[in-house]
Amino acid sequence: MKGLISCDKATIARLAERLKQANSHSQYQRIQCVLIRATLGSSAAQIAQLLGWSTATVHVIHSRWAKEGDALFDLRGRGGRHHQHLSAEQEAQILAPFIARAEAGGMLKVAEIQQAYQEKVGKAVAPSTIYRLLDRHGWRKVMPRPRHPKADVAAQAAFKKTPPRGTPRGRAPG
The missing domain is CATH 1.10.10 (Arc Repressor Mutant, subunit A)
Incomplete structure (x- = not known):
């Protein structure tokens, strides 16, 4: 020594x-x-x-x-993507045409991205792989609004207070 x-x-x-x-x-x-x-x-x-x-x-x-x-x-940090199919740069290249289409007003279809990914990798991957890929690159699932933008909230509240016809409080006259 x-x-x-x-x-x-x-x-x-x-x-x-x-x-x-x-x-x-x-x-x-x-x-x-x-x-x-x-x-x-x-x-x-x-x-x-x-x-x-x-x-x-x-x-x-x-x-x-x-x-x-x-x-x-110079120690390497723990963790990381040890079983990755592609690097982050290669994933970005696969996503590039889909991102361009989405920015032009189109919609992303996971099945299409999955198809392109599988062709690049050369084997089948689960849809969850594609969802994680989209998450890594800052994409998220956009959901529709919970209500229509032209909805009349006051009319809806008034309707909720009106009893339905055929009930004891909402009997039809006569």
């Missing part, structure tokens, strides 16, 4: 600066793991005890530091 981490001042200064700019706790601890070894020369067991890690993890971090250098600290 002695040759894995160089103890020169430039490396220590670079690690110390990087420690100040760490974005997450895990990134901070990785930098600490290498920095402690470079500055103090502590053993893997001592570093593991300081960080609350196993000795094997410290060995892995030191080994990866020797192979990868600073790339070790």
